Amino acid sequence: MKVSMDNMSYEDAFERLENIIAEMESGQLSLDTALQKFEEAIKLSRICRSFLDKARQRVDLLLRDEEGHLSLEQALLGEDLPSD
């Protein structure tokens, strides 16, 4: 199964990785397929790790303007909302 990995969410990558492990541990795969899964697993683990490695926290404020429209605004973190 070909899955586009470009926009894969962390959760999808994590779940796909769990599926691959189940398939590989079943011992039912041909060597060629296993090899493909092996490679896919490496890519998936990179997606997961690059997400986890993100270091910067982002805080947005959800505000409703006078016309009643909702908008997101990046919070300017002052003393009360400490940033690092």
Add this chain to the structure above:
Amino acid sequence: MLFTGLNNTAVITVSELNRQVSSIIGLNLPWVRIRGEISNLKISASQHVYFTLKDSESQVSTVLFRSAASKLKFRLEDGLEVIIAGEVGLYEKRGEFRLVAQALEPAGIGALQLAFEQLKARLEAEGLFAASRKRAIPRFPLAIGVVTSDRGAAIRDILNILRRRMPAVKIILVPVPVQGEDAPAAIAAALRDLNEAGNTDVIIVGRGGGSLEDLWAFNEEIVARAIAVSAIPVISAVGHETDFTISDFVADMRAPTPSAAAELAAPDRAELQRDILMKMKRVRSSMFALLQLRQSELRVIHEGYVLRRFPEELAEYHNALQNSITVLDNLFRTSLAAMESKFISSVSALDMLSPLATLQRGYGIVRSIVDGRIVKHSDQLAIGEEVDVILFQGGFKGNVTEVRNESLHG
């Protein structure tokens, strides 16, 4: 005449009589506090409340006008024992006296405590606390909504915990007052706004510690209902460990404190990183296990082959079977040879690839771009075909310019 002694007394109207009685009552009973039990409770269309206050022997009509009634946190109901502060007045139109309640509180229990118990019982009866209504908190949220004050201790604690555990998670804060008259409606509106805005996986609603009055907004029905209808799972985190609010009961999960809510909402990245590492170890070891499995299968086939040779020898004595067995044996030889060569080539491909150690020694893996398969024989390739070569560090693509068919092992 019966009333001889009163002959000099002026004759007055009924209205005049009632006015005089009214003023006597007013002068003698300016302000009273009375304890009694509510019965015959009625609420008029204009929201004035009428009931009979009684004890074991007597009763008195009582009215609680709308302005006073709307200030009550708890609900009036028949059988409720209350203490009323009010005035006694004459309802002149009917000539009946009645109690006009200005303030009313439950007897023997705090008003807020009673309001809490009443709302809790009512929502529970409605099924709002049912375990079956609780939604699971997502395992890997990308965005966490937070409904609390932007100045309180709660938001500071939540941000600190989330920054430490999972900085990749986005936080969407909807700043609201968490105490005071406007708080309940603002909190409910914030929950609706987050649902409308979307892109939020879980919501934390709450505040830091305070008195029962400070935490009261989270015991209001409007907040409880907003939590109940939220399509996004809600974690309630109000006050300290020992504070329980209606919000806690109706939310999908209760956290003892805002910090704990942050821990429940987001997984710990260090843990996940370890988990990914463990998973990759499993991927690698199952690759090796597969290799060993194929090897042992090959052994079984070899042994089977030897066993099946016996009938062929017996066939020397059974000429009738000779021909067919020869045919079968030939078939078997052919298929075994094919299986063996396929296995050896797969094994050698795997040997090169799986354990990076082999690649590290300077080997490469050649794959056909056309079908993605590993190239084991030059006759799999045509001149001009594009191939992908995997090396220990990186790889490259190239074109086949020459094909040689001689083998290294004869």
